[in-house]
Amino acid sequence: xxxxxxxxxxxxxxxxxxxxxxxxxxxxxxxxxxxxxxxxxxxxxxxxxxxxxxxxxxxxxxxxxxxxxxxxxxxxxxxxxxxxxxxxxxxxxxxxxxxxxxxxxxxxxxxxxxxxxxxxxxxxxxxxxxxxxxxxxxxxxxxxxxxxxxxxxxxxxxxxxxxxxxxxxxxxxxxxxxxxxxxxxxxxxxxxxxxxxxxxxxxxxxxxxxxxxxxxxxxxxxxxxxxxxxxxxxxxxxxxxxxxxxxxxxxxx
Numbered sequence: 093x094x095x096x097x098x099x100x101x102x103x104x105x106x107x108x109x110x111x112x113x114x115x116x117x118x119x120x121x122x123x124x125x126x127x128x129x130x131x132x133x134x135x136x137x138x139x140x141x142x143x144x145x146x147x148x149x150x151x152x153x154x155x156x157x158x159x160x161x162x163x164x165x166x167x168x169x170x171x172x173x174x175x176x177x178x179x180x181x182x183x184x185x186x187x188x189x190x191x192x193x194x195x196x197x198x199x200x201x202x203x204x205x206x207x208x209x210x211x212x213x214x215x216x217x218x219x220x221x222x223x224x225x226x227x228x229x230x231x232x233x234x235x236x237x238x239x240x241x242x243x244x245x246x247x248x249x250x251x252x253x254x255x256x257x258x259x260x261x262x263x264x265x266x267x268x269x270x271x272x273x274x275x276x277x278x279x280x281x282x283x284x285x286x287x288x289x290x291x292x293x294x295x296x297x298x299x300x301x302x303x304x305x306x307x308x309x310x311x312x313x314x315x316x317x318x319x320x321x322x323x324x325x326x327x328x329x330x331x332x333x334x335x336x337x338x339x340x341x342x343x344x345x
């Protein structure tokens with residue numbers, strides 16, 4: 093397949109375990125933030141993703157609501173028809189999710205699920221698989237992304253850590269390696285970034301180290317670039333548009 097779960101690839105830029113990151117009360121995001129990415133294969137643009145954040149009421153409680161949509165565009169959409177949507181409703185203070193939604197269409201394959209989280213009871217309820225016990229607080233892939241943005245700091249090159257999240261209807265641990273600081277050139281300008289290399293599952297990806305992610309090394313901590321090696325070739329996803337950032341995006345000279 094030309095493209096697989098674009099929104100997930102963009103969102104899963106870097107996650108965390110609470111034991112490694114201390115939460116920062118000065119959140120690097122605010123309601124109204126929206127990020128847009130384009131995915132290319134060489135000079136061909138084949139997909140795009142948007143990630144938007146709003147503040148809403150959830151059963152009478154103010155929460156953050158994130159909607160992430162990834163899709164093929166142009167001829168790639170005609171051939172492969174990918175449209176993936178992930179949503180999360182999470183606590184403004186703790187960042188822990190109350191509800192997550194996954195609605196995927198990739199060609200003729202479809203998958204839909206809603207998960208409700210009861211963090212205090214260490215349990216969740218999945219529309220697909222029913223009630224489950226979990227052994228500690230858990231993030232969905234979307235809420236984890238925002239928690240990391242307010243928590244990530246003080247990493248040393250070579251540091252390795254794990255994530256604990258609920259994805260595709262099961263708990264999922266993943267190893268992340270921090271590589272260090274690197275300035276990259278984008279269509280928006282030069283941006284100093286923190287570089288990460290998650291260990292990914294073989295199958296869609298060419299090998300376990302086929303994914304590189306660059307996160308802006310400023311107050312925003314947003315994904316700027318993702319490169320991946322698949323069996324059909326190498327792909328690049330770049331931030332191409334943003335609005336509603338809490339802080340001005342910093343550029344290098």
